[in-house]
Amino acid sequence: MTSQTSPAQEDVLLAFSCENDASPATLAEYVRRYPGYAGALADLAVELMIVPLREDACCSPQDATVDRAWETFRSSATSLETKSLGAAGSLIAALPPAEFRALAKRIGVNTLFLVQLRDRIIDATTIPRRFVELLARELSSTVSAVMDDLARPPMVAASERFKSDQKPGADKRIAFADAIGNSDLDDEQQQKLRAFMD
Amino acid sequence: MPPPLTKTNANGVRYRRQTTVDQLIDEVAMLDRAALLSRFSITNRHDPIYLPSEVLLHAIRATRQDNRDSHFEALFRILLARVESLSRNAISTSQYRNVDEIRAEIASRFATMIAQDRTQGGDRLDIFEVVFDKALAALRVDVLRKLGPERLRTEPIDDANTGEPTxxxxxxxxxxxxxxxxxxxxxxxxxxxxxxxxxxxxxxxxxxxxxxxxxxxxxxxxxxxxxxxxxxxxxxxxxxxxxxxxxxxxxxxxxxxxx
The missing domain is CATH 1.10.10 (Arc Repressor Mutant, subunit A)
Incomplete structure (x- = not known):
């Protein structure tokens, strides 16, 4: 899911559930913004009024429904881990050019910045966790797999491999904050990236 | 203070937990695992040491930082039992034929969200740390509108087909x-x-x-x-x-x- 697409019904309902002011005016504003979800929003407005008034039921942590939910969790987590393991080591580099550019757009950077991430020129220890999480989601991978990938030694261009007597790599790394300032990013892109460092 | 939430609303303002939730998160951070599980196992909301689901969810998300899988499973099960309790209350067998399917779908959707949060991170669960029961109501409405059409026919009433109300x-x-x-x-x-x-x-x-x-x-x-x-x-x-x-x-x- 990307921020460019219209939000899913679930996301709109979750946002509405968090509104402090559940007045008819707030409901009307949501319906104006998301007319396709008017019925669901009306249902939720009523639910939110009733939820605090319901009596508590009881369910054991060993209940069969909880067992099934646990199995769902395990299979979802395993599936996500397996998917990322399959692509380990080549998460960004494996992308075809069009998808590479699309990824840059989705995460709000230019291709120069993404190249520096791909080639591990940006020091992984300086990359904010929330940015890694964003990458993991956009790559349909996991945080641990992306972190492992970004932490490997920098890639060295073929043309540079034989030019130096020194061991290539470690000294070429730059901090995430420096990469923001040195990658020809526009002001808005820089601002959004710096927000990950808060 | 626990780390702030990162999800923002449509106006770019970060969601914030209730102050009492932040305080309780700090308070239970001092407890050992056994004491923590004991506190979270209390289901009566009127009990003075009951811990709300917002705090429980935070504890679950915090286990991403360690490898105590058995502790995570115990917390997960307590929270999912609470999710099921809320579903049983809200979705009556007198309303829908497929109540089990609907309740299972809600639990499954929530379990998948936790799996994504645990493996990929993200802020999707942040709202549940702010207003757990209401956020779950949002999930429930979403599921009901997709799976709920198998509603039972209710008994007819006198004025059902009279047109204009008298x-x-x-x-x-x-x-x-x-x-x-x-x-x-x-x-x-x-x-x-x-x-x-x-x-x-x-x-x-x-x-x-x-x-x-x-x-x-x-x-x-x-x-x-x-x-x-x-x-x-x-x-x-x-x-x-x-x-x-x-x-x-x-x-x-x-x-x-x-x-």
Missing amino acids: AAVERAAEAFLGQSREKFDDPAFRSDLVAAIDHLPNDEKTVIGLMLKGIPIDGKEPGAVTIAKLLGCTEKTVRNRRDRAIFKLRKALAGEYAS
């Missing part, structure tokens, strides 16, 4: 709603009324709920919020739903407020 029905409806608003602070009445409303078919429940929120059925002003506009149906349809609902509510609460 003046007597109108008066009864107004008396019922006026009286219910006055009595809404009475816990016994409130509990009975909520249970009765929960047993209504969803379209009738929504109309009654919106009326109790003070939203008019219709209105002349172009920008006015009305139930007919919200639900995209005619005023007559709304009135019919209201009348059917009130007939059932009066029957369910017979004697309490016959007018």
Whole structure:
């Protein structure tokens, strides 16, 4: 899911559930913004009024429904881990050019910045966790797999491999904050990236 | 203080936990695992040491930082039991044929969100740390609108097919709603009324709920919020739903407020 697409019904309902002011005016504003979800929003407005008034039921942590939910969790987590393991080591580099550019757009950077991430020129220890999480989601991978990938030694261009007597790599790394300032990013892109460092 | 949430609302403002939740998160950070599980196992909300689900969810998300899988599973199970309890309350067997399917879908959707949070991070669960029960209500409504059509047919009532509501029905409806608003602070009445409303078919429940929120059925002003506009149906349809609902509510609460 990307921020460019219209939000899913679930996301709109979750946002509405968090509104402090559940007045008819707030409901009307949501319906104006998301007319396709008017019925669901009306249902939720009523639910939110009733939820605090319901009596508590009881369910054991060993209940069969909880067992099934646990199995769902395990299979979802395993599936996500397996998917990322399959692509380990080549998460960004494996992308075809069009998808590479699309990824840059989705995460709000230019291709120069993404190249520096791909080639591990940006020091992984300086990359904010929330940015890694964003990458993991956009790559349909996991945080641990992306972190492992970004932490490997920098890639060295073929043309540079034989030019130096020194061991290539470690000294070429730059901090995430420096990469923001040195990658020809526009002001808005820089601002959004710096927000990950808060 | 626990780390702040990162999800922002449509205006770019970060969501914030309730102050009491932040305080409780700090308080339980001092407990060992056994004591923590014991506290989270308390299900009675009126117990003075009950911990709300917002705190429990935070504890679950915090286990991403360590490898104590058995501890994570124990916390997960307690939270999912709470999710199931809320579903059992909200989704009545008298309303839907497929209640088990609906409840299982809600639990499954929530379990998948936790799996994504644990493996990919992200801020999708942040809202649940702010208003857990209400966020779960949002998930429930989303699932119900996708899986809920197998509703049971409810018994027919006298006025179901009469077209325009009669003046007597109108008066009864107004008396019922006026009286219910006055009595809404009475816990016994409130509990009975909520249970009765929960047993209504969803379209009738929504109309009654919106009326109790003070939203008019219709209105002349172009920008006015009305139930007919919200639900995209005619005023007559709304009135019919209201009348059917009130007939059932009066029957369910017979004697309490016959007018």
